[in-house]
Amino acid sequence: MKAIAFSVGSFEEPLLRDTNHELTLVADQLSMDTVDQATGYEAVLIFGTDDASRPVLTRLHQLGIRYLLTRSAGTDHIDQATADELGIDVKSIPAYSPGAIAEYAVALMLALGRHLREATDNARQFDFKLTRQLVGFELRGKTVGIAGYGNIGQALARILTGFGCQLLAYDAKPEAAQAESEVPIELVSLEDLLTRSDIISLHLPLTEQTQGLFKRETFDRMKRGAMLINTGRGATLNTTDALEALRSGQLGYLGIDVYEHEHGLFFEDRSNSETPDPLIEELLSLPNVLVTGHQAFLTQEALDAIVSQSMAILDDWAH
Incomplete structure (x- = not known):
């Protein structure tokens, strides 16, 4: 599956590069200023700091994005009602570690x-x-x-x-x-x-x-x-x-x-x-x-689990 990942940190970049999907990694946060970077992709991977509000989701839908995966347990940064309205399938990683x-x-x-x-x-x-x-x-x-x-x-x-x-x-x-x-x-x-x-x-x-x-x-x-x-x-x-x-x-x-x-x-x-x-x-x-700066999740075990579960979700979407 061709996907783009926003807000990729140095701590997770090596793990996300080692996948069997056509995955583009960018450090930019998803916002109205950066959303057009998703042009030509099927899925978008985001982080808890990204903007998945109605305007951003609407633009993603216009770009043909059908799938949205957040590399976090929480989904309060995502306007779920808008995603449902637009037919964007949203997934999260609820129990990574x-x-x-x-x-x-x-x-x-x-x-x-x-x-x-x-x-x-x-x-x-x-x-x-x-x-x-x-x-x-x-x-x-x-x-x-x-x-x-x-x-x-x-x-x-x-x-x-x-x-x-x-x-x-x-x-x-x-x-x-x-x-x-x-x-x-x-x-x-x-x-x-x-x-x-x-x-x-x-x-x-x-x-x-x-x-x-x-x-x-x-x-x-x-x-x-x-x-x-x-x-x-x-x-x-x-x-x-x-x-x-x-x-x-x-x-x-x-x-x-x-x-x-x-x-x-x-x-x-x-x-x-x-x-x-x-x-x-x-x-x-x-x-x-x-x-401390939101680092409770930051263990090698948790990062491995986040990436492996993310790739499993992309596998499901690809099939």
Whole structure:
């Protein structure tokens, strides 16, 4: 199949080149400015940062594109209603490596709980003094609430069971989540998860109901000093409200790998930018916050799975 892949990063280029399809790779993001590069192709491969809004999809349809594949689990960047209307078949990679994101969430928990950022900053100055600020806590015995109990949430539960955590989960479909769970976990309401958890990890899909779900009122119902981790969807967290909760001490720790305003910011070197993001700047100034640039998925195993599943989908379309 003749296809073009947009937003191809250096980390995935060698894998995408080694395929049996006629695949053109471009670093440009898909947008109205770049969409005409898809002229002459049958399928388009995109990434989570690409623009698959109605105008772009309409132009792709005009160019004869029948297939659209996103190399991501999330599809909130795609106007699915327009794709259905135009007859464009849309596919995603829903379960390429749940363990990659789950392990990263635990890495953020451990790094925050054991003050690794402060410790490594001190070590770079050859300051190895043990202080009160470096006293951490163990995961063992802590109550961890998992908001969103799909593939990633369940992978996280399996890991945290080994740490000896007490596990709670909130899910929009609790019956299905309970049936699929492989470890002892208590399915609870969102209210119970907020009030009982020492740590909350977000793995929610982005919907009208979950957008901005974690905001001032939500933080006020959480345990004072609790930790919040978000490796799911950036827009489920109101960053301005999170900053207020951090300043007041209501929120004790924050670890995010996704950000509500990450489009146009993440996936590029912004070190010389004259207009840095003020919210991210303030978050980075706080010792009890960790921010990374949407890299939880970035393991060799996950990349291999994304490419192999993408090629399997192209195979199906080709036949």
